[in-house]
Amino acid sequence: LSTIEKRLVNPLVNKRVVIIREEQLTVTKLLGEGNFGKVFAGEYREEHGQTVPVAIKALKATMDAKAREEMKKEAFVMKELSHPCIVRLYGVCQSRKMNSTMMVQELLLMGSLLDYLKTHVKNSIRSLFGLWITQIIHGMAYMERKRFVHRDLAARNILMQSHSRIKISDFGLSRSVDSNDYYVQHSDTPIPIAWYAPESLFRYKFTSKSDVWSFGVTMWEIYSFGQYPYGSMPTEEITQFIEANGRLQRPPGCSSSTYEIMLRCWVHEPHDRPSFPDLLKILANRSEFIS
Ligand code: ACK
Numbered sequence: 001l002s003t004i005e006k007r008l009v010n011p012l013v014n015k016r017v018v019i020i021r022e023e024q025l026t027v028t029k030l031l032g033e034g035n036f037g038k039v040f041a042g043e044y045r046e047e048h049g050q051t052v053p054v055a056i057k058a059l060k061a062t063m064d065a066k067a068r069e070e071m072k073k074e075a076f077v078m079k080e081l082s083h084p085c086i087v088r089l090y091g092v093c094q095s096r097k098m099n100s101t102m103m104v105q106e107l108l109l110m111g112s113l114l115d116y117l118k119t120h121v122k123n124s125i126r127s128l129f130g131l132w133i134t135q136i137i138h139g140m141a142y143m144e145r146k147r148f149v150h151r152d153l154a155a156r157n158i159l160m161q162s163h164s165r166i167k168i169s170d171f172g173l174s175r176s177v178d179s180n181d182y183y184v185q186h187s188d189t190p191i192p193i194a195w196y197a198p199e200s201l202f203r204y205k206f207t208s209k210s211d212v213w214s215f216g217v218t219m220w221e222i223y224s225f226g227q228y229p230y231g232s233m234p235t236e237e238i239t240q241f242i243e244a245n246g247r248l249q250r251p252p253g254c255s256s257s258t259y260e261i262m263l264r265c266w267v268h269e270p271h272d273r274p275s276f277p278d279l280l281k282i283l284a285n286r287s288e289f290i291s
Pocket of ligand 1: 033039105106108110111115169
């Protein structure tokens with residue numbers, strides 16, 4: 001297809017990332033730190049005057065061009081996504097004051113699902129599992145429809161808006177699979193082995209079905225109250241274990257019918273795993289998973 005034809009087929013090609021001027025932003029406090037830089041809470045004054053609370057992800061000034069390129073890729077994915085279960089991007093900002101490239105996102109003040117799972121009294125939160133899981137699947141089914149693979153779906157990358165409202169975040173590894181339904185990783189970016197499907201581990205191949213595998217691991221993290229998958233098993237052993245058809249065990253207190261759903265996400269052959277819309281149908285018939 002010529003570029004023009006592609007634009008006609010895919011109107012999203014024309015979408016631009018909103019460029020925010022640094023005068024429109026106020027930083028109020030530090031929320032956390034990652035390898036790439038810092039995340040601040042702040043405020044964004046939109047063009048028409050309204051002020052909204054935001055999270056500002058600021059790349060360290062010392063980060064190289066490759067890291068800036070990665071952040072741009074993340075912004076390019078996020079600008080295409082508009083869904084209640086996905087963290088919203090307002091725009092990007094090049095700050096001279098802070099000598100930094102920044103992503104301005106919707107603010108979710110309750111932290112990650114992983115921290116939430118680890119810090120709350122177990123029996124008091126079990127009734128929320130079905131709600132969270134349904135929302136994650138809704139967000140991922142939307143991504144699948146938009147032909148994006150997330151590639152880093154995990155409890156650490158789910159943010160909490162309230163006790164019962166969650167949103168998928170962290171699109172740093174996400175890619176469009178618009179032309180051929182899969183993405184092949186060529187770079188040596190570190191990868192979250194314990195969340196990856198065999199075809200990703202051994203053939204660097206990523207599809208919505210490899211996201212389904214990671215979703216199964218995320219579901220396991222939820223039912224395990226934030227335990228690390230495969231415990232202290234070294235990463236090389238995890239890959240051997242998966243190759244030998246080993247799977248994560250049923251978490252204590254998780255029903256065998258719920259564990260069965262996880263096992264279906266971890267079927268070796270990607271085609272034989274349910275898709276995200278399939279998962280919605282599977283859960284629709286079960287009372288603990290109310291949408
Ligand atoms: O796990 P957290 O509390 O949630 O700590 C990390 C930290 O920044 C470094 O990544 C938090 N974070 C990331 N994006 C957002 C956001 N949109 N709203 C609120 N906190 C965020 C993340």
